[in-house]
Amino acid sequence: MAAIHFKRMASSIALATMLAAGATMVVAPDAHAAVFERKKETQGELGKVIVNPYKVAPLTAVIEREGKDPKNIRVTVLGKPGGGVDISYPVSEGALLNHDGIPIFGLYDDYVNQVKVEYTLDGKKISTVYKIRTNPFTARPFEGRYELKPKVEKAKAVKGFEGRLYMLTMMGNADNKEWAWARPDHKAHGAGEWLEPAEIYMVDTKGEIRWFFDSEQFYDKYGRSIDDQGRIMSMHQMPNGDLVFGMAQKYFRYTLMGEPSFARKLPRGYIDLSHEVLPMDNGHMLLRVAKTNYNIPGTKEVAHTVRDHIIEVDDGGRVVEEWDMVEIMGKNQFRKDLIVGLDARAVCLNIDMSADHPVEVKESIPYGDNTSTGAGRNWAHINSISYDKKDDSIILSLRHQGIVKVGRDKQVKWILAPNVGWTKDMAAKVLTPVDRNGKKLNCENATCKDTDFDWSFTQHTAWISERGENNARFATISVFDNGDGREHEQPAVSQDKWSRAVEYKIDEKNMTVQQTWQFGKERGWDWYSAVTSNVKWDAEKGTYWMLSGNVHLLSPERTQGIINEVDPKTGEVKVELVLSNDKKPAVYYRSHLVKPENLFRY
Template sequence: MKKFKISIVALAVSAPLALSAAVFPPAPPAGDLGRIIVNPYGIAPLSAVIETNNKNVSDVEVIVKGKGKKGVDISYDVGPQSLLTHDGIPVFGMYADFRNTVEVSYKLDGKPVQETYTIQTPAISDFAMDNRSLSRLQKVDVKKVAPGFEDRLYLVNSFTFNPNGSDIAWRSNTGAAGFDQAPHVYVVDTEGEFRWWLDQNSIYDANSRDIDKRGSLMGFRATDKGTFTFVQGQKFFEMDMMGHFSRNEILPRGYQDASHEAVKMPNGDMLVRAAKTNYLRPDGTVVHTIRDHILQVDQEGKLVDVWDLNKILDPMRDNVLVSLDAGAVCMNVDTELEGETVKIEPDAPYGDLPGVGTGRNWAHINSIDYDPSDDSIILSSRHQAAVIKIGRNKEVTWIIAARAGWNDQLAEKVLQPVDSKGKKIKCTDNGKCEGDFDFTWTQHTAFLSSKGTITVLDNGDGRHMEQPALPSMKYTRFVEYKVNEKKGTVEQVWEYGKERGYEWYSPITSVTEYRPETDTMFGFNGSIEIFKPGQGTRGKINEIDYKTKDVKVEIDVFTTKPHVPHYRASIVEQVNLFND
């Protein structure tokens, strides 16, 4: 069969309004297919759909050409389900305010076709500008990209201040409704170019007093279907990179304040980190809890199961809490308190502040992972400096943490550190250990790797349950552990970051994850230099060679305002985007 190539300059149009076609006729078709619709769902302005016009289209491949000689091409196949879902060919990865060249090959009625489109995209901008803004968009500084990593794409889950401030609050001084910042979510390539952008106005309303339209958009987590899960305030979501939602749901009645994490289970159910409204404490007080419940919600929106950590763990353990840096507790940053420890008052008001007891931020669960081998969940509890595995029976399987402060029942679940030969490593109750072993401190993202190990971002605040003499003595690590459940032991098998010292220190947020396709440890330090005045907070994307620990990728991204952290970053796998 003879192949042919058509070059088309298409005037891309925005998603059509519900108006009469007789008054506003549709744009003419482009090539052998239909129209080109930019931003078809009103969510992702750097995406488009080439409509198939009910034609018999199959075997689709898309290449969005890079800008200039060093520009990064983005290429992917489009499966039949994606063609049906979007009623056309999805185009992802275009540059902003640019006439993008997009090459599309496919079969039309079984005959091969190749076409080249020129698609104009709009400019992107930050709506949340005010007197604290440092730039229109986040600055990107590419430090290093090793050969073989040029086609990597990184989704950055970041924030900016709401110009109106966090003006939402509950009627009583409880809950976490004030946990509220406008989103900055985008994809950056290895040339530092934006290749995807979440329209802030599409999902967040800075002027609304409706809490369902506010909150901190957090926890972008890739699924194996090319989608991402995330949470914002009172809702949880699953969305593809075109902006098409497969889940966009309000939390079940009786729960509130979804933040940090939602993860999809193999059966399609969603695990969501939330809090309980109107919780009856043992002393008879009714409170809204803080970041201490895990919900399992099925695909019909029904609540299947709940892990109430107030009953499973010990909300009165304060050993870690009293050692925290008061200057940075999650995304609550106060530069004047840097280096000072958090003051814990037993009769402190209930609400979103570090403290002991149900109704205060005693647990601060910031990640969830699911272990299908035994139907259990793995949690990162920042304010307990602990990685914890809990079974379906609501009983703790094991704890990776220092021994101090656990009650008798939970102390039996704390794993014993060992070396590579299985020999016990001596540690103090506060977690100072012999050799190279260390626990994680105010950590984030305890993820089960493809090797069966646990990877954790060890932020490093309150290390060994104390503040050092100087803040510059702090450091952050990517760390990996191997757990032997039968023996009740834990071995540290890999670490990186201690040698980079304070310049790599990220007190809050951040992520690390092993990547088998490149044999690298991917990580993102989301709050470097968060206390530094006069600049945006530095976020550092890294990929570290697992065997040699050489830096393969290092890219810095900056927030548009000072003292605002990024949250996480993720790798966007081109091959999985739309390949059913």
């Protein structure tokens, strides 16, 4: 005790002496000394690593800068040993400032990733390999599903294409169906009832998941808020890499790191956003929606419409233009020639998949998401929008009618579909198929003979293609031609169905159309997708990349999503990925090619 008393007295004398001399000091009690002596442990010259910094992108991270100013930054997420794919990209000063650190993108899930980070700090070149642990991929558990990840059945990429990354949306089943934009009996509904949030993830050319989006962070799966439900289907990237997409009653913009830019509700009076949220060069967006409380033409009845309106909203979310396709198409909303040739299983995926079901068209069919004719029903099923800036027009894929170009004056410019069932005024706007020399082809009704030309049937993504001519006279579009109801009928044997990616060159002056390329027809049933899917041109590689999103959906076999990149000049398949899942009717909706080198340039 005497010794302890002496130490305390000595310390008090020393403290008094220092204070008298004007000195200052901080004294920590012995019990807390470890707190003041602790050093911050980091893996390199910068700060700590934060995984999933914005809560919705679990395979991303930020290495904090800790007040330092690294320059000439390059990140490389090293591929797994034995042939894994490296993901490498530069990081601009703007990206560094935005994240207050170095953004890390493209990590493997459930893995200790090795990430090489190179930069210059105070004139000195530094290279550090960080070890970053991630959690497993978060799948949507629902009845009948037993696999967390898609099964990789095939993964092939030729030299020069090994580093390609493809984003996918996959849709499954709903948790409940208590809400619907419908009448009280809930027998008719729209996109608001699609309660299953899509799984959005990215795969490399080995089929490995390198990014995924945790959409449940902003999604109400319990059905208590209809504004927070629906499926994510469409997705597009902005020039800076941001992702834009829609979910029934809202549309969103996020960075791929998971930072929210905005989440906007649809303007009042519009519902059922799905299939397309298309950014425009002027900051506006084109949305495929439906209209609430619509006066059904020729009646006193009021109902919600189904997938037949387009709106343009400005950068504040305000409506600046509306395309009411019921009004624009007039009596052609009752055109049924393709509709009666459809397999209902390829429209309503909640019915018995084991047998064919023809679509019926009759007056007793209730209003709502029911495939039939006329406003208030699924007569059009618009599933894509493309904006043609040369004449300020939009090109629409009407799955149940054809491909239609419409001006801002709300006048139809041309129709790409068989010249069957149209009113006289619209029949005059149907394009005439010709060969490369402009000679008219032998096409009657919905059939062409002695030619490779064919119309698209129940198509998706009729988008302008920069591969071909696009000027005052010509327009070139690429289309995923699903092929259900081809020639307005069902084949005797289902396995005779086929899908394809196809390119058309349209002479808008002479009102003709030439087929200039196709892929997939030769692969028949094993590449056939009854619904969804897309194709788009990549100018950098000179390829078309595409997704056939639900191969074998209408069979007992596992449903496949097949990604291809193809050189249209040679027909060579540069990339082929075959992913499959164990739960029907889960389908892939779209793919998107992501280029990491463009993500952090701004």
